[in-house]
Amino acid sequence: MKFLRIGPLGAERPAVLGDDGTPLDLSAITPDIDGAFLSDSGVERARAALGAGDLPPAADVDTATPGRRVGAPIATPGKIIGIGLNYTDHAAATGAEPPVEPIVFIKPSDTIVGPDDDVLIPRGSSKTDHEVELAVVIGRTARYLENLGAAADAIAGYTIANDVTEREFQLERGGQWDKGKSCETFTPLGPWLVTPDEVDDVAALGLRLRVNGAPVQDGTTKDMIFGVQHIVWYLSQFMALRPGDVIITGTPAGVAMGRPDRSFLRPGDVMELEVDGLGRQRQRLVAA
Incomplete structure (x- = not known):
């Protein structure tokens, strides 16, 4: 999996790349990609949600759009x-x-x-x-x-x-x-x-x-x-x-x-x- 955080400095949102490279919103899984997420089975929960197709596209987390900052x-x-x-x-x-x-x-x-x-x-x-x-x-x-x-x-x-x-x-x-x-x-x-x-x-x-x-x-x-x-x-x-x-x-x-x-x-x-x-x-x- 490829995790990323996108948004203004100090207000980044968690996402994961789907199979086609589309950022998918992880906000329902975790408030951020941090030590708590990594140590609290967050990766496994994100993997399960991704496999089940439960993660919505992150419409405002689009790395292809000019001006979208990747943190x-x-x-x-x-x-x-x-x-x-x-x-x-x-x-x-x-x-x-x-x-x-x-x-x-x-x-x-x-x-x-x-x-x-x-x-x-x-x-x-x-x-x-x-x-x-x-x-x-x-x-x-x-x-x-x-x-x-x-x-x-x-x-x-x-x-x-x-x-x-x-x-x-x-x-x-x-x-x-x-x-x-x-x-x-x-x-x-x-x-x-x-x-x-x-x-x-x-x-x-x-x-x-x-x-x-x-x-x-x-x-x-x-x-x-x-x-x-x-x-x-x-x-x-x-x-x-x-x-x-x-x-x-x-x-x-x-x-x-x-x-x-x-x-x-x-x-x-x-x-x-x-x-x-x-x-x-x-x-x-x-x-x-």
Whole structure:
């Protein structure tokens, strides 16, 4: 299933895509796509209603109509957990040694915006950068998971994230990654939350990003150093993962930081992202 939230910021409505791609209204099933929905058999209830043909078309939730805003597919996650340097080609391109354990950082949940919302270049920024990533959404509380199978059972689905990063803030202002990851609008998410049964092989998904129409990132999750299930298992040894939490799992090579032939992002630039089977994003850069 592909869940989405559509409408003005703060007033998004829950929907699911029908077999023909038509958004169907989930308001009778849940007030929102959030941790409570994921942990309270919401997915199963939505699946049953969809199979029975009980969901009406969402006439005012039409992604094909100009001006219809698509919000992030998960509402108010408790936390966003990032994994750094998790692709072999990205580590090599930036001159970093591949990590022996996952590098973990936290992003504020209020950095999340919709997949096509504007991204603000923060004041004082000179090195704002892009990172197309596979995002994992947690569907049940997970702590001290015993194995990778238990980790797989904790996953509600997948979506696309753009882990926008200000490199000067990240690396040159005291060496604290969170400074460069936490700026307003720095986590575009969506368009859909795709359940695991609709993802053929999470370890073989293509990820691509273009800036102003020019391809700059073109990778595959095959190049992950730590796979999705390992990351979920690993994080559960250090923190409780809650329904609705989002894990962004790293980016392939092609970011501006690792390419001296490319400039960093500027106002007016346009980023376009896609991940196989998970949809597309498009953001315009504007000055804060």
